[in-house]
Amino acid sequence: MSERWLHLLYLVPILLISLTAHELAHGWVAYRLGDPTAKYHGRLSLNPLRQLDPVGTLMFIITYLFWGVVFGWAKPIPVSPYYFRNRQRGMAIVGAAGPATNFVLAVIFGLVLRFVGPYLADGSAFEEVIIRILFMFVQINIVLGIFNLIPIPPLDGSRVLGGFLPKSAYEKWVAVDRYGFLILIVLIIVFQRQFSAALSGAVNAVWDLIFLGA
Numbered sequence: 197m198s199e200r201w202l203h204l205l206y207l208v209p210i211l212l213i214s215l216t217a218h219e220l221a222h223g224w225v226a227y228r229l230g231d232p233t234a235k236y237h238g239r240l241s242l243n244p245l246r247q248l249d250p251v252g253t254l255m256f257i258i259t260y261l262f263w264g265v266v267f268g269w270a271k272p273i274p275v276s277p278y279y280f281r282n283r284q285r286g287m288a289i290v291g292a293a294g295p296a297t298n299f300v301l302a303v304i305f306g307l308v309l310r311f312v313g314p315y316l317a318d319g320s321a322f323e324e325v326i327i328r329i330l331f332m333f334v335q336i337n338i339v340l341g342i343f344n345l346i347p348i349p350p351l352d353g354s355r356v357l358g359g360f361l362p363k364s365a366y367e368k369w370v371a372v373d374r375y376g377f378l379i380l381i382v383l384i385i386v387f388q389r390q391f392s393a394a395l396s397g398a399v400n401a402v403w404d405l406i407f408l409g410a
Contacts, residue, residue, distance in 0.1 A: 221297035231279035288359025298341035349376025
């Protein structure tokens, strides 16, 4: 079995857990703010099958196997902002909940790796697997948290940014949402080198913050 296929065996359950937590956080926060839409659609669930998009999940696997990168998406949580007292603020809070959850998971697994890792460093195959899984948990959740905070619709960062815009500008910003995914793909392709460098720098910065700040 090649190294990449072996990594994929670790990657799939990590993504299942991380993406499920991310989407569940969106739905749970929206529900707490008065929006029952996610609950009505059965999305307030720890069942990964309720949170994953088949095509998006397949993209994770394909991009990793052929290009060594992780790119895909989960099924977006349905949110009705009209239930919120303040639509802009409500959407910003709901948007921030997903990345925040990924950062919390990264910190938790990072602390486990930092303090438990030295006791698993005797070189046995089983302990190496545990360390690798913890490492990937931290890395994947940092990447998910940072990537989703990019302020381009339909990513969560656009919702967070929208919470700070004037109302007139916010309405125009929301209208961009229908084209956001296409804009995001084009920007990633055109500015691939700059995007990769910026993402890597941000991931390394958060990684250092977790381990040096613990």
